[in-house]
Amino acid sequence: MTQLLTRPAPGRSAGSARPPRPRLAARIAARTRGGAVQAVLLVAAALWLMPTVGLLLTSLRPKEDSAASGWWTVLAHPARLTLDNYTALLGGGEVLGAFWNTVLISVPATALTVALAALAGYAFAWLEFPGRDWLFLVVVCLLVVPVQIGLVPVARLLGAIGLFGTVPGVVLFHVAYGLPFAVFLLRNQFLEIPQEIMEAARIDGCGEWRVFRRLALPLALPALASLAIFQFLWVWNDMLVALVFAGSDSQPLTVLLQSQMRQFGSNLDVLAPGAFLSLLVPVAVFFSCQRYFVQGAMAGSVK
Amino acid sequence: MRTPTRPRSSGAALRRRGLAPVFLLPALALLGALVLYPIGWSVVRSLYDAPGTGFVGLGNYRTAFTDDATLTALRNSAIWVAVAPALVTGLGLVFAVLTEKVRWGTAFRLLVFMPMAISFLAAGITFRLVYEQDPARGVLNAAAVAVHDTFDPDPSYPGARPRPGGPATTSGGAVRAAPAPPGTAVAVPLVGLKPAALPAAAKPAAAPAAGAQGGVHGTVWLDVTPGGGTPGTIDPGERGLPGVTVRLLDGQRTVATATTAADGSFAFPGHPSGTVDLPAANFAAPYRGLAWLGPGLVTPAIIGAYLWIWAGFAMVVIAGGLANLPRETLEAARMDGAGEWQIFRRITVPQLAPVLGVVLVTMVINVMKIFDLVFVVAPGPVQQDAGVLALRLWLVSFGGGNDQGLGSALGVLLLLLVVPAMVLNVRRFRRSTR
Known part of the structure; x- marks a missing residue:
């Protein structure tokens, strides 16, 4: 129960012989499925990260900027970020x-x-x-x-x-x-x-x-x-x-x-x-x- | 949970009996005074009126089930319990299974689990920013508008209207051009827009190219020249309205449609006659996203924020269960050629059922007590529409209501709602000691 954040060993049992090479079509299908999984998780990761990034960037913007535009606009003008709010x-x-x-x-x-x-x-x-x-x-x-x-x-x-x-x-x-x-x-x-x-x-x-x-x-x-x-x-x-x-x-x-x-x-x-x-x-x-x-x-x- | 072994009594144990009160007293005193006694006090207090002097029997409970605000709170709490735990568990299951298949699964789990460490207040402020209604400031509506405009890219010109006294008139929001003699251009001069409101792509207004003039043709333009110009004619510097949808009508029937070019010109080659009509959609207000924190969507919106906080918890607990599953069945199924979806549905989910149950029950108990998130995310005016039991309890007892009788009744109701979980815990505990 101690290492929950580490992945369990991938689904291969140790010691057993390598499974026979799957046919080409199956391999391609597996590869695209892997790509789809990656894409889904990437989107989810972006969704999970975004609110916190938004809060951080908003906290680093002058009040007038936050009233006029969204935090993402600052990505085009990083020079507008300031620590003034914190001080x-x-x-x-x-x-x-x-x-x-x-x-x-x-x-x-x-x-x-x-x-x-x-x-x-x-x-x-x-x-x-x-x-x-x-x-x-x-x-x-x-x-x-x-x-x-x-x-x-x-x-x-x-x-x-x-x-x-x-x-x-x-x-x-x-x-x-x-x-x-x-x-x-x-x-x-x-x-x-x-x-x-x-x-x-x-x-x-x-x-x-x-x-x-x-x-x-x-x-x-x-x-x-x-x-x-x-x-x-x-x-x-x-x-x-x-x-x-x-x-x-x-x-x-x-x-x-x-x-x-x-x-x-x-x-x-x-x-x-x-x-x-x-x-x-x-x-x-x-x-x-x-x-x-x-x-x-x-x-x-x-x- | 592992089965604890009970210590057997022995002679030495008798000597230790005297020590027990010393070890237990501080904890039991606090539990008695601040947890047990308040339960009893609340039960009694719930039978009295607001000042606490008149006995009203079950009157407060009757109020709880008839008063509008409390009924809304009860209904919302029911929605929360029905929707949120299932969503959290489902999403946690999907994440737990998917993260096993990618190399950066651990990093993903850390990222999704992190919001659990954040206070509801900080999460609430974060999501107030996300749900901000103005698409210029709220990221969710900015995304909604971007998606909407991708599928419906035509610009719209709210406020534009035909020049009064000009050749075009309005009819029910649409703009109808005056018929022109065959072979001449139909003029649709519009006013009511600032020149700056035109898209950057707009070019100086012009009649369609000569080749297109075989049928009905014309120009839609902004007939405004600072400091003068001739109304109704295209003056130098006046720009066309690009992207306007133009219909050609024969009576009530649409025979052709066209879209204006960058210079505002349009043409219906091969249609020598008809009425030119600009549908109302050209002048509708642009799409501005949804009112996430309005009365209608506020509860789903807050459930979304809750999902962001708790999905990681479900994911980690389910991933723990997943790691303890026997791998042989999975391997056998894979060798037999079962698809991933079949394996998920027929093997993984049934084997995980106990863990899923624990997560679901934990989330149900948690959701029943939800307070902070609703209190922070729902803006003042819609707080009543978003109200849940625990929030109502606070408002009634402290936030201005000052009715501790009704507040206590709501507290007792809340306690009654978690009694099934209490029974479940006791049974589980009894089983583990037997």
């Missing part, structure tokens, strides 16, 4: 503040989710306590609960303890709604550790805490990494939760940009570079950790 945006302070808020929300929300889920997942896997199976069944049930159901009541709850409209409030919500999947994933991962290894460590006199820290956590590292990446991207990209729980001085980039959507068209010099900035971090994470990302996607297909 103006980053000089403004507001966007930088929102960017910083995004970091302040995403990093603790990821760290806390992984830490709490590792503890609980370990307990569900290797500790004995009454009602363990039933309790875990509840966690399985909570896997698909939509965050929307929590918005109103948790807003009241956080308001009562003074956390509504603050970064910790947003973080807590993200942790709570990230936990079911995280606990589910890590509990299954910890169960993969062979019983003999666990027993051997315990007989050697290791305390439970040491077994958890020194043995279980290192062995589950790949799963912890996938989980961390997914949770980080989820929180970084979130808009709904922050829209409800963040205040004006704790709002992340997504909410700041969303508040600009009403004037869409006249403020492309803010929206396009802002959107591009906000997707830069996730895309960088994606390309540097694609292996874990794929594993997470596979595991996530229960959520």
Whole structure:
């Protein structure tokens, strides 16, 4: 399951004799079919690339140019591209503040989710306590609960303890709604550790805490990494939760940009570079950790 | 998912019992307070009115199924669930199978998978640009116009009309030329256009060449000379209208058609008489593409953006399943001379059925909760036409509606909709532990 982005070996079984040379007509047919497949995929690749290229080029054009013509016209006049939008945006302070808020929300929300889920997942896997199976069944049930159901009541709850409209409030919500999947994933991962290894460590006199820290956590590292990446991207990209729980001085980039959507068209010099900035971090994470990302996607297909 | 093995209880396990609460407490406390309690609270709250003081029973649920905006949202959510998961899974399957056949398949998969890392907001802004209605700025309509004009290349001249008091008149959008004595040219002087609106190919207006003058012939031109000129006659510097469709009528019947040349001239050799008529299509507004974000197309347009984001996920999961399939059956079928399509339909798809099912269910759950993309892509005025359940819930509870009773009822409905998925998960889990 680890190398999903690499192609499986082409449909020839190793060791067997080469199949007999097909007849010429069949070879030509196969060749044209190969060409058709290439063409279809090339068109699809262009379609998939185009929106992002459009956003990038729009973010590099002066506002007046974007109002007058489409981004593709700039390909004929590359000299019209400029970084002015970015310098103006980053000089403004507001966007930088929102960017910083995004970091302040995403990093603790990821760290806390992984830490709490590792503890609980370990307990569900290797500790004995009454009602363990039933309790875990509840966690399985909570896997698909939509965050929307929590918005109103948790807003009241956080308001009562003074956390509504603050970064910790947003973080807590993200942790709570990230936990079911995280606990589910890590509990299954910890169960993969062979019983003999666990027993051997315990007989050697290791305390439970040491077994958890020194043995279980290192062995589950790949799963912890996938989980961390997914949770980080989820929180970084979130808009709904922050829209409800963040205040004006704790709002992340997504909410700041969303508040600009009403004037869409006249403020492309803010929206396009802002959107591009906000997707830069996730895309960088994606390309540097694609292996874990794929594993997470596979595991996530229960959520 | 591999089958986990349960640890057996042992004497040592008893000692560890005391530790369990320490490990579990933080996670369970959060889950209890912020997930379980809100579910119960919402169920109760959904039975009360907007301020939360009067008990209304199932009144909020009745409102949900009678109120226009909420009904639209329910209908749109149903469209989403019926269309989007199937499209995502289908496209993912096609991509997964095709990328196995080309050398750059890995690069393609990376490219198509990448949008999954992008926020709905950034994707939404990206697609607002794509769906921009003005073909000068929106790439999709620019492409639509380019395709349309390839198949219908004749230029059109919106606003052009015959010179008042001149030899030509309008009849129902079309321009009808006055009959001319046989052998003389039919004059169709038009006004109402800026000279700059003529195509660059337009040449100075002229009568058709002498050889073509055997039948009805004439000239369509822009009878405007800055600062003067004689109305109704071709002055030096006045240019013809190229590409105008001209019909020759005998009574109501069309006997011949022609298109004007670059100098605006036309001729019907061999037709000595008839009425010259310029159909209304010559003066129609040019094709400007579709209103992607208008009330009619907004939901399909947003589903298109969703496809862009999620097709890569389906592709990668299906490709994972594909890699685990036994290759022998495929080889045997190929040796027996089965075509690629037959192999795909009879072998690959049936073998992949479990994986396809998982992807489909995942996408259905995902689509039910769709909010951000609709919220960002649909412009304010059509937001109600594009509304989905989760968006309606937000609008009702926070975005101005301020009716937490109805909001809670919608939340409970949303939860009820994912209960089948919950049951599925529990059953799958039970099977894997047995």
